[in-house]
Amino acid sequence: MQDVGAWGIDLTMPQSLLLALHLRDAAGLAPPTSPVLPDLPPLDPPVRRLHVEAGLEAASRQWADWWVERFPGGADALTSILPPRYPGLRGRTELRGIAELGMDDAVAWCARVREIEKRVIARSPSALFETNLVSGVERELGWRIRPFDLRILVLPVAGAHAWDVVGQPVISLGLRADRDAYLAWLREQLVAIGRLRIARSEGQNT
Template identity: 80%
Template sequence: MRAAGAWGIDLTMPQSLVLALHLRDAAGLDPPTSPLLPALPPLDPPVRRLTAAGGLSGLDAASRQWADWWVERFPGGPDALTSILPPGYPGLRGRTELRGVAELGMDEAVTWCTRVREVEKRVVTRSPSALFETNLLEEVERELGRRIRPFSLRVVVLPVAGAHAWDVLGQAVISLGLRADRDAYLTWLRERLVEIGRQRIARSEGQST
């Protein structure tokens, strides 16, 4: 959490979503997109493909089940994580094909997730601090001509390839590559802060009338 006074920015990489993306890539799933599931690039670094005696089967069904799970559990959290983990895989009940993929690939997904956490730590070490974000907020407030009312911006960070950002029904989602690019991250953050400021100004003016 980065905070200044009554505002805060919380960047989080939900382990449940990272594990799910690893299963997607490792099994070669092609889940249908939706307002809650944009076309997310493959993970970076790339993952090793799953192998099974006789090959993987039921991948079309597993792809649909994966998309359903994502929509149910996005943007992640404790319930989302426990739903996809062994031994019970409670969130995969009735999703036989996807559970088969999870049983085959979860150990490697957990190992990969641990490694990418180390990458995330290095990115955070090199990336903008609270001072950069505070200065950026003050710049936006000067542009808007007033203080921005208290807010909390939660940002989901995903370790997918490239520098990307999505607005998933109001939830900010960015790639770790965008987070790692200081200038690109600050440009994206500035746009979000301007949007937040304008929304709060409009709300305040509406209440005053």
């Protein structure tokens, strides 16, 4: 997490969401979208397919329900999808069967993605880039940005994409890896934060 005085930018790739997305792709699930679940592209790197034929429609609905309950991830979300008890999959028989079949592959794939993430971080903008970007946005707006913590979820899906998921910024690892695209996207977030907070301040003073 980059933390400079009154602001912080935290990019995180929750393990629970990685495991869930692996199960989605490995089983060929097609979960219904919702405000909490955008139409996320396939994973990159791609995953090995499981031999699952029955119960895919039910498992897809169960997967979407799990995602809505557990987004944006965290310790409870991770515990809920892990063996041996899979507590978050209780009553979701078809999805639990897929998890039992594919969790070993999912964990191995996640380890591979973590190595890719390390390489991306090594090539990505440093804290200095983000500090300079905040300063530049403040000069553009003409005022200091009020204290904020910006938590950004990063998902290893194909392409360079960004989503606003019920107020939670989500980006693809491909966008994070593209320095210019990432900084352009981050600048938009900082401008929005700066304008929103000054608007709130003015509203409180009227």
